[in-house]
Amino acid sequence: MKNFLKGLWKEHPVFRQLLGLCPTLAVTTTAKNGLYMGMAVIFVLVFSCLIVSLIKKIVPNQVRIAVYTVIIATFVTIVDIFFKAYIPEMSKELGPYIPLIIVNCIILGRCEAFASKNSVGKSLIDALGMSLGFTWGLFLLASIRELLGNGTILGITLLPSGYNPLIVMILPAGAFLVLGFLVALMNKIEQAK
Amino acid sequence: MIITAVLTLGLIGFTFAVLLAFLSKKLKVETDPKVDQVNEILPNINCGACGFSGCNPFAEAVVKEGKLFNGCLPGGSQINEEIAKILGITATKSKVEKIVVCRCQAEVGEKKISTTYKGPKTCKASHIVGGAIDCTWGCLGFGDCVKVCPTGALVLKNKRIEVIFDKCIGCGNCVTECPRDLFEYAPFKEKMKLCYVACSNNEKVLGVKAVCSRGCIGCTLCTKVEDSPYEMKGNLSYVNYPEAKNHQSLDAGKNKCPTKCILDLNV
Amino acid sequence: MKDAVKITVVLTFVCAFCAFLLSFVNGAVEERVKANQVAQLQDALNKLSPKAQSVEEVAIGEDLIYKLLDEQKKLIAYGFVALGQGYQDKIKMLVVSDKNLRQLEGIEVLESQETPGLGAKIKEADFLNQFTKKDISRPLECTKLDISKKSEIKAITSATISSRAVVNTLNKRIESMRKQVKSLN
Structure with a gap:
């Protein structure tokens, strides 16, 4: 259980480990984008960790990185194909960031640090926890940016029409700002414990 | 289509594998x-x-x-x-030459706290403003040392630091970390029982009594027992470990202490 | 030596297997992806020129021109794709204009990667409606101020580059289209 929960809070991949920041900053312009990116990562991380953990005993040390990368790239390509075929508008929104999941630190990081050294069951749970944590983190960040920068969340207008949107929130600078505040907030909560 | 893909990627994989196999032999580091x-x-x-x-x-x-x-x-x-x-x-093997003791073992109730401190809950921060307890020499109880101990040998109990001597490996992180320099090295002798003075307050009787009931009041009674390994530096007693020949003299000094601030190190 | 063999076998096998898996998945959805693209184009054509009964595809060089015909198979409008560099990446638009290339029926943005909330607004009706029935006898201009001339398009606030990209791409394509239509007739 603790194995699962740590990815959701204590060892949160974005807010505590500061991993996978590239897609975090780039795709969180709208809550919908953040959510779909999160779901893509859940698929990739869970399946990659599963396979890596299954074959960990037969992979020689020297080709570890190459093998893991090929596996991760395969699953990312599957996600890319799937998006293009069944959710083309999201594929266009997220653009190059879906293929970039291959080099997302979280994926290779978890495969290397955990899945390659633990049982299949534990690796699966760890992957689920981490990727779900990533998803809620992205959703939160994206919601804040969309709300302040556009007055909407998931396209639903929540702020009165008189609200003058903070354009900076939609730009990269806004992403860094909100991320910074969220990391600080999480640190504060942890310290107060 | 499938055959092309399999052959292409398979061939690429094969090529890189051969390269990696070759390089890992050539560039092997002992x-x-x-x-x-x-x-x-x-x-x-x-x-x-x-x-x-x-x-x-x-x-x-x-x-x-x-x-x-x-x-x-x-x-x-x-x-x-x-x-x-x-x-x-490890502490139980003779490789460990020294471990640490924490020279303040007063708990809440023994050390007086008549101030309300509202700053960051770290020893370093509170020390800068004069501390969160009345005694300006004693343990602040926020556990900065606990955070840097790699083996978990330090435990915070009731604003007092307990050293689990079995776990201490003498790395010295706590010695560096404590802003009040409360940690002192003590030699680890497996066969001999040792003691230490659990106080760092160098003030005279009245000054010590005003802030703590467990402090060293500088009465020098411990130094006056037979073969005493205790020595005074100012108003504070120290154990001179090289001078400690047997545990009887340590025990004798310990029993003489009126405030019971001399404690056992190992048993 | 045994190590080297193991290394080679493992990596080669993993690569081969992954390639197999991928080409399998790809083959399974290939039809769907193509169908999506065709459907998107079809929808856009229908939206911009509802009076057309049928579409005839003509290939000129590398481009595909869509002749929009009525019940009597007479030409009533042209549909063509315009591609140009936007702020982030290429912008792909479908343009429908009258058969004389004097007035636009309208444009639809098919693909763009502009900044959501800013440049992405080029996909919205507020911006695109400006192109409905627009006079294109003269090249269009993009302005930040309110429109004062017939040939002006008002840019989206804080998305000048994306707006300009649309207008410039449109102008260039209309020019090349005029030449292509001439070669047709």
């Missing part, structure tokens, strides 16, 4: 098996929290120097203990 052992148990995420540039440099340094440095932070005390085992440094 390593100490202990380094490999340590590397195996490290989390291998190369976070750098230990102060080294990665897990491998940390493993190498630890094996080479035979000490844990700051330990592995994400690994936690469990991994640090295992590393200590590999290196052969």
Whole structure:
């Protein structure tokens, strides 16, 4: 259980480990984008960790990185194909960031640090926890940016029409700002414990 | 279509595999098996929290120097203990030459606290403004030292630091970390029972009594027993460990102390 | 030596297997992806020129021109794709204009990667409606101020570059289209 929960809070991949920041900053312009990116990562991380953990005993040390990368790239390509075929508008929104999941630190990081050294069951749970944590983190960040920068969340207008949107929130600078505040907030909560 | 894909990627994989196999033989670095052992148990995420540039440099340094440095932070005390085992440094083996004692063991109720401190809950921060307890020499009880102990040998209990001597490996992190320099090295002698003076307050009787009921009041009674290894520096008693020949003299001094601030180190 | 063999076998096998898996998945959805693209174009054509009964595709060089015909198979409008560099990446638009290339029926943005909330507004009706029945006898201009001339398009606030990209791409394509239509007739 603790194995699962740590990815959701204590060892949160974005807010505590500061991993996978590239897609975090780039795709969180709208809550919908953040959510779909999160779901893509859940698929990739869970399946990659599963396979890596299954074959960990037969992979020689020297080709570890190459093998893991090929596996991760395969699953990312599957996600890319799937998006293009069944959710083309999201594929266009997220653009190059879906293929970039291959080099997302979280994926290779978890495969290397955990899945390659633990049982299949534990690796699966760890992957689920981490990727779900990533998803809620992205959703939160994206919601804040969309709300302040556009007055909407998931396209639903929540702020009165008189609200003058903070354009900076939609730009990269806004992403860094909100991320910074969220990391600080999480640190504060942890310290107060 | 499928055949092309399989052949293409298969061929690429084959080529790189051959290259890697060749290079790994050519560029092989001979390593100490202990380094490999340590590397195996490290989390291998190369976070750098230990102060080294990665897990491998940390493993190498630890094996080479035979000490844990700051330990592995994400690994936690469990991994640090295992590393200590590999290196052969544990409190119960004779390799450990020294451990630490905390020279303030007053709990809440024994040390007076008549101020309300509202700053950051760390020893370093509260020390800067004069402390969160009345005694300006004693333990502030926020546990900065607990955070840097790699083996979890320090435990915060009721604003007092208890040292679990079995776990201490004498790395000295707490000595550096404590803003009031409360940690002192004591030699570890497996066969002989030792004591230590659990106070760092160098003021005279009235000054000590005003702030704590467990402090050293400088009465010098401990120094006056037969073959006493205790000596005064100002108004504060210290154990001169090289001079301590037997545990009877240590015990005698300990029993004479009116405030019971001399405690056992190991049993 | 045994190590080297193991290394080679493992990596080669992993690569081969992954390639197999991928080409399998790809083959399974290939039809769907193509159908999506065709459907998107069809929808856009229908939206911009509802009076057309049928579409005839003509290939000129590398481009595909869509002749929109009525019940008597007479030409009533042209549909063509315009591609140009936007702020982030290429912008792909479908343009429908009258058969004389004097007035636009309208444009639809098919693909763009502009900044959501800013440049992405080029996909919205507020911006695109400006192109409905627009006079294109003269090249269009993009302005930040309110429109004062017939040939002006008002840019989206804080998305000048994206707006300009649309207008410039449109102008260039209309020019090349005029030449292509001439070669047709």
